[in-house]
Amino acid sequence: MPLLPLSIVLLVLACQTTAVALPQFALLSGNRCSNCHVAPAGGGARSDLGWYAWQDVSIVPRTSSALAWAYDGDESNAFFDDKLLLGLDARVQSTRSAFSTSAPRTTFPMQATLYAAYRATDGLTAEAQFNVAALRKAPNSDKAIRFPGQRPALFSVMYVPDTGWPMIRAGMFRPSYGMRYDDHTTFPYSIVTATSRQNIVAPDWGEWGAEVTYESLRWLTVSAGVFGSEGLSQLQLAGTNGLASAVTSTSPTVVGRAVVHQKFLESVLTSYVGASALVNGEFRMYSAFAGIGWQDNLALMLDVTQADIDSRLTSTNVMAELMWQLATPVFPYVRYETGISHAATIADADRPPAVSSIVLGTQLFVIPYVELRPEYRIWDTDLEGYVSRWNLQLHLFY
Numbered sequence: 055m056p057l058l059p060l061s062i063v064l065l066v067l068a069c070q071t072t073a074v075a076l077p078q079f080a081l082l083s084g085n086r087c088s089n090c091h092v093a094p095a096g097g098g099a100r101s102d103l104g105w106y107a108w109q110d111v112s113i114v115p116r117t118s119s120a121l122a123w124a125y126d127g128d129e130s131n132a133f134f135d136d137k138l139l140l141g142l143d144a145r146v147q148s149t150r151s152a153f154s155t156s157a158p159r160t161t162f163p164m165q166a167t168l169y170a171a172y173r174a175t176d177g178l179t180a181e182a183q184f185n186v187a188a189l190r191k192a193p194n195s196d197k198a199i200r201f202p203g204q205r206p207a208l209f210s211v212m213y214v215p216d217t218g219w220p221m222i223r224a225g226m227f228r229p230s231y232g233m234r235y236d237d238h239t240t241f242p243y244s245i246v247t248a249t250s251r252q253n254i255v256a257p258d259w260g261e262w263g264a265e266v267t268y269e270s271l272r273w274l275t276v277s278a279g280v281f282g283s284e285g286l287s288q289l290q291l292a293g294t295n296g297l298a299s300a301v302t303s304t305s306p307t308v309v310g311r312a313v314v315h316q317k318f319l320e321s322v323l324t325s326y327v328g329a330s331a332l333v334n335g336e337f338r339m340y341s342a343f344a345g346i347g348w349q350d351n352l353a354l355m356l357d358v359t360q361a362d363i364d365s366r367l368t369s370t371n372v373m374a375e376l377m378w379q380l381a382t383p384v385f386p387y388v389r390y391e392t393g394i395s396h397a398a399t400i401a402d403a404d405r406p407p408a409v410s411s412i413v414l415g416t417q418l419f420v421i422p423y424v425e426l427r428p429e430y431r432i433w434d435t436d437l438e439g440y441v442s443r444w445n446l447q448l449h450l451f452y
Contacts, residue, residue: 076235076236077233077326077345078345078347078355078375078377080324080326080347081345081353082324082349082350082353082379083107084317084349086275088269089103089104090104090107091104092139092171092179093210093212094221094223094230094267094277095228095230095231095234095277095311096234097228097234098169098171098181098208099139099141099169099171099181100131100139102131102132102136105131105132105452109422110422111383112419112422112424113383113384113421114420116128116422121421131452137172137173138170138171138173139169139172140169140452141169141170141451141452142166142169142450142452143165143450144163144167144187144449144450145164145165145166145447145448145449145450146162146163147162147164147445147446147447148161148446148447149239149443149445149446150443150444150445152411152443154437155437155441162190164187164238164257164447165185166186167185167187167258168184170182170183178213179213180209180211182207182208183207183258185205185206185207188200188204188206200256201257201259202256202290203253203255203259203289204256204257205259207226208225208226208227208228208258209225209226209227210224210225210226211225220266220267220268221266221267221268222264222266223265223267225262225264226260226262227260228258229263229265229279229307229309229332230277230309231309231311231332231339232311232341232359233328233357237447238257239445240389240391241359241371241372241373241391241392242357242359242371242373243371244371245367246393246395247395247409248409248436253289254289254300254361259285261282261283261284261307263280263307264281265277265278265279265280265309266279272315273314274312274313274315275312275313275328277312278309278310278311280307280308280309281307282307283301283302283303283305283306286301286307286337287302300363301335301336301337306334307332307333308332308334309331310331311328311329311331312328312329312330314328321349322348322349323346323348323349324346325345325346325347326345327343327345328342329341336363337361337363338361338363339361340359341357341358341359341360342358343357344356347377351378351379352376352378353376353377354374354375354376354377355374355375356372356373357371357373358371358372359371367395368396369394370394371391371392374389375388375389383419384416384417385416385417387415387417388414389411389412390410390411390412390413391412392408392409392410392411394409409433409434411431411432411433411434413429413430413431414429414430414431423450423451424448424449424450425447425451426446426447426449427446427447427448429444429446429447430442430443430444430445
């Protein structure tokens with residue numbers, strides 16, 4: 055199933071690099087994800103460097119007379135002789151669906167995740183996270199509101215035998231697949247049709263398993279792992295014959311990922327290029343990603359992801375984003391996405407196969423640990439003409 059031809063047009067603006075493991079952050083700062091996070095593929099608990107890098111990023115500085123009292127004694131996210139690391143990510147979103155003209159505006163918690171990591175020895179670290187928002191109940195129901203495969207809690211143990219050795223990681227956690235994006239509404243790792251967008255890889259998706267990651271070479275990250283599939287088996291595709299699971303829960307999930315990091319012109323230009331694969335029986339997902347950055351100024355990234363289920367579905371998503379670091383706490387951006395789905399059984403098989411979206415937005419760090427993200431989204435869906443929506447996210451992090 056070849057990837058379909060791509061046409062990417064990007065203009066003017068660009069995205070910020072928040073304190074989470076964004077590809078933009080890698081390009082603008084020249085760091086790998088593991089430089090700022092405990093986990094090698096990014097996301098989750100932040101390391102000392104990840105915390106220090108963003109503790110003072112804000113429009114209103116913590117030293118101002120109005121804020122100084124609130125940050126008194128705020129010197130580190132490490133405690134007990136730097137053995138314990140604590141953190142959080144909390145997000146609230148206000149949005150309207152682009153697939154209906156009468157869709158109401160809703161405001162809801164996307165995430166309320168607490169992180170902890172404990173460095174037992176120089177080579178042994180345990181980490182865990184718990185998303186309180188995943189316990190939110192549906193109206194008039196005892197059922198929690200979750201994406202298929204989403205886990206309220208994830209945890210793992212990471213062990214590096216010695217300097218220069220690979221890291222061994224085991225537990226229930228998100229396999230190192232693709233790049234980690236903090237916005238759950240982006241096209242990668244989802245099935246997008248003219249009438250809906252359905253996550254394949256849910257926020258906080260995790261499986262029981264183990265993986266090995268090698269990063270001893272400064273320019274290379276390679277990982278491979280074997281996992282269960284109970285989380286992936288929760289993915290239900292809507293078809294003409296009803297709902298059907300995308301994978302069988304008894305099949306193992308095999309994941310591999312490789313990323314090359316390079317700097318040029320005395321580290322003024324940064325870059326990464328990589329690919330990953332996830333295979334579970336008839337279900338396969340592949341991604342290729344690349345980015346180039348002008349350090350502390352601009353970054354451009356591209357992601358192409360294809361999901362395939364034998365004789366049932368082929369879905370290809372393309373995302374491109376151009377970023378401009380206008381000022382330390384102000385990062386405007388533009389993102390272009392397109393999703394192309396061909397299916398024999400899903401309910402939208404008779405709809406136009408291609409859907410596109412353009413997002414214009416800015417990430418504003420108003421005060422330390424508080425980010426506002428206003429966006430203007432333009433969709434080309436099954437509705438007549440183009441559909442535009444305002445969207446707002448509030449992000450609290452530590």
